[in-house]
Amino acid sequence: MQKKTATVVKHTGSHYLLSALPEWNLFPAVLRGRIRLKGSTATNPVAVGDRVVYESETVAPTLENPAVILSVQERKNYVIRKSANLSRQAHIIAANVDKAFIVATLDFPEVKLPFLDRILVTCEVYNVHPVIVMNKTDLFRTAFSGQLEAFHRIYEGAGYKVLDVSALTGEGIGILREECRDSVSLFSGVSGVGKSSLIKALDPSIELKIGEISEAHLQGKHTTTFYEMYPLATGGFIIDTPGIRGFGLVDIRPEEIALYFPEMFKASENCRFTPCTHTHEPGCAVKAAVEEGTISSERYMSYLGMLEEGEKYR
Ligand SMILES: Nc1nc2c(ncn2[C@@H]2O[C@H](COP(=O)(O)OP(=O)(O)OP(=O)(O)O)[C@@H](O)[C@H]2O)c(=O)[nH]1
Ligand SMILES: [Mg+2]
Numbered sequence: 001m002q003k004k005t006a007t008v009v010k011h012t013g014s015h016y017l018l019s020a021l022p023e024w025n026l027f028p029a030v031l032r033g034r035i036r037l038k039g040s041t042a043t044n045p046v047a048v049g050d051r052v053v054y055e056s057e058t059v060a061p062t063l064e065n066p067a068v069i070l071s072v073q074e075r076k077n078y079v080i081r082k083s084a085n086l087s088r089q090a091h092i093i094a095a096n097v098d099k100a101f102i103v104a105t106l107d108f109p110e111v112k113l114p115f116l117d118r119i120l121v122t123c124e125v126y127n128v129h130p131v132i133v134m135n136k137t138d139l140f141r142t143a144f145s146g147q148l149e150a151f152h153r154i155y156e157g158a159g160y161k162v163l164d165v166s167a168l169t170g171e172g173i174g175i176l177r178e179e180c181r182d183s184v185s186l187f188s189g190v191s192g193v194g195k196s197s198l199i200k201a202l203d204p205s206i207e208l209k210i211g212e213i214s215e216a217h218l219q220g221k222h223t224t225t226f227y228e229m230y231p232l233a234t235g236g237f238i239i240d241t242p243g244i245r246g247f248g249l250v251d252i253r254p255e256e257i258a259l260y261f262p263e264m265f266k267a268s269e270n271c272r273f274t275p276c277t278h279t280h281e282p283g284c285a286v287k288a289a290v291e292e293g294t295i296s297s298e299r300y301m302s303y304l305g306m307l308e309e310g311e312k313y314r
């Protein structure tokens with residue numbers, strides 16, 4: 001039997017689908033026995049985006065005679081989340097991604113900045129380049145123009161790229177498509193922001209389910225239930241994900257949190273004390289920047305929230 005490598009493009013619960021990227025030729029595979037990753041508390045040892053070594057009795061494995069995954073190759077990076085803050089178990093969302101598009105909408109569902117900031121911190125911790133995608137601009141261009149501007153000010157001020165797009169009208173889709181070319185990117189965000197709709201807009205030939213927004217709660221209905229990679233006709237691979245519910249931080253100590261707010265990390269060079277928690281210390285350059293308005297108070301509040309929570313759950 002020959003050993004070969006391929007990338008995991010989907011995990012359905014009972015089996016995995018693999019393809020030898022950049023080729024797109026899917027075949028099923030299973031885990032034989034237990035693959036344990038050293039020091040990992042993850043509930044899933046193998047995630048979408050993982051490169052795995054497998055063996056197969058046939059050239060074209062089938063569900064009756066699937067390939068067998070033997071090991072997972074070292075990851076370039078990965079994105080992980082805890083299901084809840086008190087939970088010890090963590091779930092690897094995806095591995096080996098070049099970019100993460102963090103999709104948000106001003107409303108339907110309303111973006112919660114502390115939640116968005118958690119996702120951004122997680123990207124920074126795991127070395128994944130985040131790009132913020134503000135979807136449904138067709139609804140906000142006029143009605144929410146002040147909020148849209150404020151959002152840009154906060155996140156561009158923090159050093160992030162913010163793309164305004166609409167899966168409905170096609171605004172910004174060409175730019176997003178260029179951003180996806182030549183890379184493996186992850187689409188993340190809460191349910192109902194339009195992750196699947198955007199993927200469909202990027203490549204209408206991709207078959208995926210799109211949900212509705214519940215009238216009662218103005219939230220999504222968790223339509224996408226699996227992590228799945230798709231090839232884009234114009235180049236690049238994208239991973240659609242189920243909407244994130246809770247997002248506990250993993251592997252990060254309270255005193256490290258500020259390192260992952262790029263604008264605070266930069267300003268902290270001028271704090272009088274090292275380490276500085278940027279809360280009560282005299283001569284704190286971060287607090288000074290917040291007062292001057294060069295660091296947004298929203299981002300600072302998110303930071304304080306994470307700090308407090310981090311201390312509570314130690
Ligand atoms: N007005 C407007 N509606 C949109 C846009 N993009 C998506 N929607 C709608 O938002 C709803 C949710 O879209 P989905 O693509 O299923 O959202 P999702 O983020 O994939 O949601 P989950 O799979 O549940 O995580 C659907 O009713 C879409 O038609 C947009 O650009 N403008
Ligand atoms: Mg979806």
Ligand SMILES: [Zn+2]
Pocket residue numbers: 268271272276277278279281283284285286287
């Ligand atoms: Zn400080």
